[in-house]
Amino acid sequence: MLDKLKAPTPMRIEFSTDEFKVALATSVVVFGFDGENLKILVANKIGQPFEGDSIIPSSIVRIEEDPAYVAKELLTRITGRNDGMLEKLNGFAEPFRNPVGRVVNIAYYCTIRLDETSENNLRKEGYLWVNAHEVPRLAYDHNKILEYAKERLKRRVKGRPIGFNLLPAEFTLNNIQKLYECALGKEFDKRNFRRKLLKSQLLIETERFVRSSERAKRPSRLYMFNEKEYRTLSLKGYDFIYQ
Amino acid sequence: MLDKLKAPTPMRIEFSTDEFKVALATSVVVFGFDGENLKILVANKIGQPFEGDSIIPSSIVRIEEDPAYVAKELLTRITGRNDGMLEKLNGFAEPFRNPVGRVVNIAYYCTIRLDETSENNLRKEGYLWVNAHEVPRLAYDHNKILEYAKERLKRRVKGRPIGFNLLPAEFTLNNIQKLYECALGKEFDKRNFRRKLLKSQLLIETERFVRSSERAKRPSRLYMFNEKEYRTLSLKGYDFIYQ
DNA sequence: ACAAAAGTGTTACACTTACACCCATGT
DNA sequence: ACATGGGTGTAAGTGTAACACTTTTGT
Numbered sequence: 001m002l003d004k005l006k007a008p009t010p011m012r013i014e015f016s017t018d019e020f021k022v023a024l025a026t027s028v029v030v031f032g033f034d035g036e037n038l039k040i041l042v043a044n045k046i047g048q049p050f051e052g053d054s055i056i057p058s059s060i061v062r063i064e065e066d067p068a069y070v071a072k073e074l075l076t077r078i079t080g081r082n083d084g085m086l087e088k089l090n091g092f093a094e095p096f097r098n099p100v101g102r103v104v105n106i107a108y109y110c111t112i113r114l115d116e117t118s119e120n121n122l123r124k125e126g127y128l129w130v131n132a133h134e135v136p137r138l139a140y141d142h143n144k145i146l147e148y149a150k151e152r153l154k155r156r157v158k159g160r161p162i163g164f165n166l167l168p169a170e171f172t173l174n175n176i177q178k179l180y181e182c183a184l185g186k187e188f189d190k191r192n193f194r195r196k197l198l199k200s201q202l203l204i205e206t207e208r209f210v211r212s213s214e215r216a217k218r219p220s221r222l223y224m225f226n227e228k229e230y231r232t233l234s235l236k237g238y239d240f241i242y243q
Numbered sequence: 244m245l246d247k248l249k250a251p252t253p254m255r256i257e258f259s260t261d262e263f264k265v266a267l268a269t270s271v272v273v274f275g276f277d278g279e280n281l282k283i284l285v286a287n288k289i290g291q292p293f294e295g296d297s298i299i300p301s302s303i304v305r306i307e308e309d310p311a312y313v314a315k316e317l318l319t320r321i322t323g324r325n326d327g328m329l330e331k332l333n334g335f336a337e338p339f340r341n342p343v344g345r346v347v348n349i350a351y352y353c354t355i356r357l358d359e360t361s362e363n364n365l366r367k368e369g370y371l372w373v374n375a376h377e378v379p380r381l382a383y384d385h386n387k388i389l390e391y392a393k394e395r396l397k398r399r400v401k402g403r404p405i406g407f408n409l410l411p412a413e414f415t416l417n418n419i420q421k422l423y424e425c426a427l428g429k430e431f432d433k434r435n436f437r438r439k440l441l442k443s444q445l446l447i448e449t450e451r452f453v454r455s456s457e458r459a460k461r462p463s464r465l466y467m468f469n470e471k472e473y474r475t476l477s478l479k480g481y482d483f484i485y486q
Numbered sequence: 487a488c489a490a491a492a493g494t495g496t497t498a499c500a501c502t503t504a505c506a507c508c509c510a511t512g513t
Numbered sequence: 514a515c516a517t518g519g520g521t522g523t524a525a526g527t528g529t530a531a532c533a534c535t536t537t538t539g540t
Contacts, residue, residue, distance in 0.1 A: 011286065011298070011301055011302060012302040013268065013301050013302065014303075015266050015303060015344060015346065018306075019266045019267075019305060020264050020265060020266045020344055020345070021263050021264070021266075021306050022263060022266060022267050022306065022347070023258050023264075023265060024265050024345075024347065025256065043254065047257075055254070057254065058254055059254060059255045059256065060256060060258060060262055061336075062262060063262065063264050063265065064338060064345075065338065066336075068337075088333065090331065090333050091333060091334015091347065091349055092334070093304075093310050093347070093349045094309060094311075095308065100258055101258060101263055102263070102267075103258065104265070104267065104347050106347075172519090173520090174519080189503075189505085190519090191505090191520085191522080192502075196501090196502090211511090211512090211518095212519085213517095214512095215512095215516085215517060215518075216517060216519080217510070217511040217512045217516075217517050217518070217519090218509070218511045218512085218518060218520085219510085219511075220519055220520085221519085221520090239484065241482065415492090416492090416493090417492080432530075432532085433494095434493085434494070434531095435529075437493085438495095439528090439529090454491095454539090455492090456490095456491085458491080458539095459490060459491050459538090459539090460491070460492090460537070460538040460540080461490075461491060461492050461536075461539085462491095462492085462538075463491080463493085464493090487540105488539105488540085489538100489539090490537100490538090490539090491536105491537090492536075492537075493534105493536070494534090494535080494536090495532105495533105496532090497530100497531090497532090498530090498531090499530085499531105500527100500528085500529075500530100501526105502526085502527075502528090503525085504524095504525090504526100505523090505524100506521105507520105507522100508519105508520085508521080509518105509520070510517105510518100510520090511517090511518100511519095512515105513514105513515090513516085513517105
């Protein structure tokens with residue numbers, strides 16, 4: 001009685017057994033870049049619910065598992081590689097996001113490089129790339145998760161370098177500009193973009209050149225990332241807030 | 244069999260009943276500002292586990308409830324008001340964050356104004372304000388959630404206006420500068436700060452003045468927010484990236 | 487008159503933006 | 514020689530940063 005006067009409305013934080021009735025899942029928005037468009041990985045949803053829709057890579061998280069670990073495993077299985085960043089997006093916990101029952105989804109995103117090895121693995125696992133800005137209807141609230149991921153990628157591009165896991169080891173300035181334009185959804189002036197990027201010390205000029213297409217006559221110079229600087233700027237951030 | 248060749252390793256997304264064994268909670272990091280320091284609300288944790296530690300406002304989320312709604316209710320009960328923003332931070336889902344069982348926490352943050360009404364209510368509910376940068380040991384992973392919230396607040400301050408729910412209706416330029424300095428953890432040049440802020444059209448100059456302390460002789464001018472502009476800039480963002 | 491905090495302007499520099507032509511190469 | 518995309522420089526304007534003194538008021 002006296003206690004009640006002192007410690008008023010108690011916080012509702014004492015769990016009873018019938019509150020442990022939620023399930024956990026994780027989904028990963030996997031971004032790629034094919035030189036022209038930003039892509040994400042989807043598979044076809046098999047069986048109900050949402051049969052026929054697409055779905056982003058997802059997995060149950062069992063009662064004893066860490067969602068970050070499960071997401072990492074999922075990603076490794078899909079791409080056949082276990083490098084690359086994996087960043088937490090958010091938890092999605094609306095009551096009816098899954099018609100099967102109450103499921104909370106801890107969502108992640110990552111960027112991976114499109115190459116032969118992972119392409120083969122992806123096909124084997126039943127995934128395919130679709131343009132990140134022309135995505136079909138997705139199962140559950142995955143469209144919402146995707147929108148969230150795209151916003152996060154935008155913010156990321158503005159504040160830290162990007163591309164290390166999206167571009168090939170060597171790439172042209174036009175390649176990386178196109179990547180930035182896709183991610184941010186706007187176009188940049190070639191000269192200004194280059195000046196800004198080169199000033200950042202993020203790129204190393206190579207002595208190699210490629211032709212960007214059959215029609216292009218003059219080859220363009222290849223650059224690679226200055227990995228040390230890339231890492232530094234990834235940590236401390238830099239401004240690409242621009243136009 | 245044929246299907247297996249076509250649709251390879253299936254995604255683990257078929258839930259069985261024994262996967263619905265997780266509980267849901269929500270916590271809210273409540274920021275306030277007393278003119279000198281950024282504050283957060285804590286209460287004393289009653290009973291095991293973490294007896295004696297502090298705790299940020301938290302609640303169970305029952306199986307049918309929406310965490311956003313529960314958080315809003317919690318906040319209303321604590322502060323006695325139901326205005327003010329409430330923004331989702333993230334889901335915290337590490338396996339052992341709660342020793343009682345697997346609990347996923349959907350965390351939010353908000354900013355509220357320190358005034359008489361809410362002060363009385365807070366005392367009644369057993370909460371108190373502590374400096375956001377001198378917080379004692381908190382129960383569960385609440386210190387981690389708090390750090391996350393402080394980072395988010397920083398980002399928020401840099402990209403959108405802040406203060407509408409933290410400062411009194413009328414305040415001095417020194418007040419708002421101090422708030423920004425607390426939130427961002429750095430000091431600004433008075434002249435540059437004022438120029439920048441006044442240019443943004445965010446403030447309206449009043450004809451009223453206050454003395455900031457007994458020792459201060461000259462009174463300083465009071466300003467109020469231009470609510471329309473504040474809302475506009477809250478939506479579209481503006482740059483306060485600075486020094 | 488003095489003490490205390492409020493308030494105010496200028497300058498140098500760096501960055502952003504806008505803009506159009508020549509270059510290197512393959513066909 | 515021509516067609517194609519690659520590559521380059523400059524000038525005007527805007528924003529940032531650093532800096533110190535005058536003003537107003539209460540005691």
